[in-house]
Amino acid sequence: MLTIKNLKKTYNQKTIFKNLNLTVPNGGILTVVGPSGIGKTTFLNILAGLTSADAGKIILDGKQLELDPRRKSTDVGVIFQDFNLFLQYTVTENVTLAPKVVKKERPSQYQKQSDQLLAELDLSDKKDSYPFQLSGGQKQRVSIARALAMNPGILAYDEPTSGLDKKATERVTEVIQKLQQRGVTQIVVTHDLPFAKSLTGEVLDFGKDVER
Numbered sequence: 001m002l003t004i005k006n007l008k009k010t011y012n013q014k015t016i017f018k019n020l021n022l023t024v025p026n027g028g029i030l031t032v033v034g035p036s037g038i039g040k041t042t043f044l045n046i047l048a049g050l051t052s053a054d055a056g057k058i059i060l061d062g063k064q065l066e067l068d069p070r071r072k073s074t075d076v077g078v079i080f081q082d083f084n085l086f087l088q089y090t091v092t093e094n095v096t097l098a099p100k101v102v103k104k105e106r107p108s109q110y111q112k113q114s115d116q117l118l119a120e121l122d123l124s125d126k127k128d129s130y131p132f133q134l135s136g137g138q139k140q141r142v143s144i145a146r147a148l149a150m151n152p153g154i155l156a157y158d159e160p161t162s163g164l165d166k167k168a169t170e171r172v173t174e175v176i177q178k179l180q181q182r183g184v185t186q187i188v189v190t191h192d193l194p195f196a197k198s199l200t201g202e203v204l205d206f207g208k209d210v211e212r
């Protein structure tokens with residue numbers, strides 16, 4: 001379970017949010033909506049350990065995560081809006097790099113896991129392709145496979161449907177539902193309301209539910 005207690009963030013003395021409290025059960029989906037500039041990406045970056053917070057606690061399965069942006073743990077996997085794939089690497093190399101370098105897994109281990117994840121995300125035929133040879137939706141799914149390869153406690157998405165057409169958006173919904181059935185806990189930041197409605201679970205409206 002993810003528990004967030006009294007999280008607070010300020011930028012240059014301006015409070016972006018404060019007293020942010022929430023829980024997401026294991027296998028749950030939290031959808032985060034709200035107008036532009038309200039603090040959704042900042043929240044995601046704090047969760048991922050990329051931005052510091054001023055106060056509060058983030059507890060994942062009983063373990064308190066450091067709020068330090070230099071946090072080393074890989075508890076939260078993030079799928080960024082622009083996917084951040086390594087352009088010089090193939091799909092398989094993108095997925096296996098962190099398990100190989102960070103987790104120091106054996107080749108047999110990370111290759112097998114990569115093959116399984118790519119099959120699950122319907123990318124087996126793109127294994128040896130480079131990012132420039134993929135569609136937006138395919139890049140998105142490679143980014144999901146790459147995050148899942150590190151077995152994170154939480155998978156978080158920043159605007160996962162931006163730039164995708166209706167069909168690719170439906171595909172993202174299907175992937176999120178499939179991962180939910182597998183017990184993956186997910187946080188989805190979006191301002192795409194029809195897409196938000198297609199997801200089950202709690203909705204956090206940053207415009208209405210969050211103090212500032």
Ligand SMILES: Nc1ncnc2c1ncn2[C@@H]1O[C@H](COP(=O)(O)OP(=O)(O)OP(=O)(O)O)[C@@H](O)[C@H]1O
Nearest residue numbers: 011012016034035036037038039040041042043191
């Ligand atoms: N590094 C920074 N320094 C100062 N202010 C910042 C910084 N990053 C974000 N902000 C401010 O914090 C506020 C929240 O920004 P954030 O990117 O989290 O909004 P958002 O809800 O994700 O918006 P969008 O939907 O447009 O992406 C904005 O007013 C923004 O200008």
